[in-house]
Amino acid sequence: MIDPSLNSYRDRVLAWVERIPLGKVATYGQIAALAGKPRAPRQVGQILAGIPDPDALPWQRVINAKGEISTYRRGVGELQRAMLESEGICFDPQGRCDLRTYLWQRETDPLEA
């Protein structure tokens, strides 16, 4: 599943975020589940808020379950959106992206192939 050297929830979360491919996005809940705690999506946000080097991590590809940017109140929302758009992610007038298209699905993608 994941590197055994990663013991803490924090490290596992970061490791998974790092694996989100360019042009795709993942939800907090998705990352939380992959990291082993499906009921702790808020921790994902908390962790991402405290990462040492944001430049080395594609944190911008993590959004909420509705496909919206969850960081507007934190002030980096516009930056995040700009980064995602530069990766090819498109947003609706409502500020939401189509998860059906952009959600990172590491298991199956029969329709996309």
Next chain:
DNA sequence: AGACTGACTCCAA
């Protein structure tokens, strides 16, 4: 130790 907070989600109305 107990209470508060948050870059969330799910389910019901």
Next chain:
DNA sequence: GTTGGAGCCAGTC
């Protein structure tokens, strides 16, 4: 389809 309320987990005060 949208909006509101309750639940949840880990870190911090």
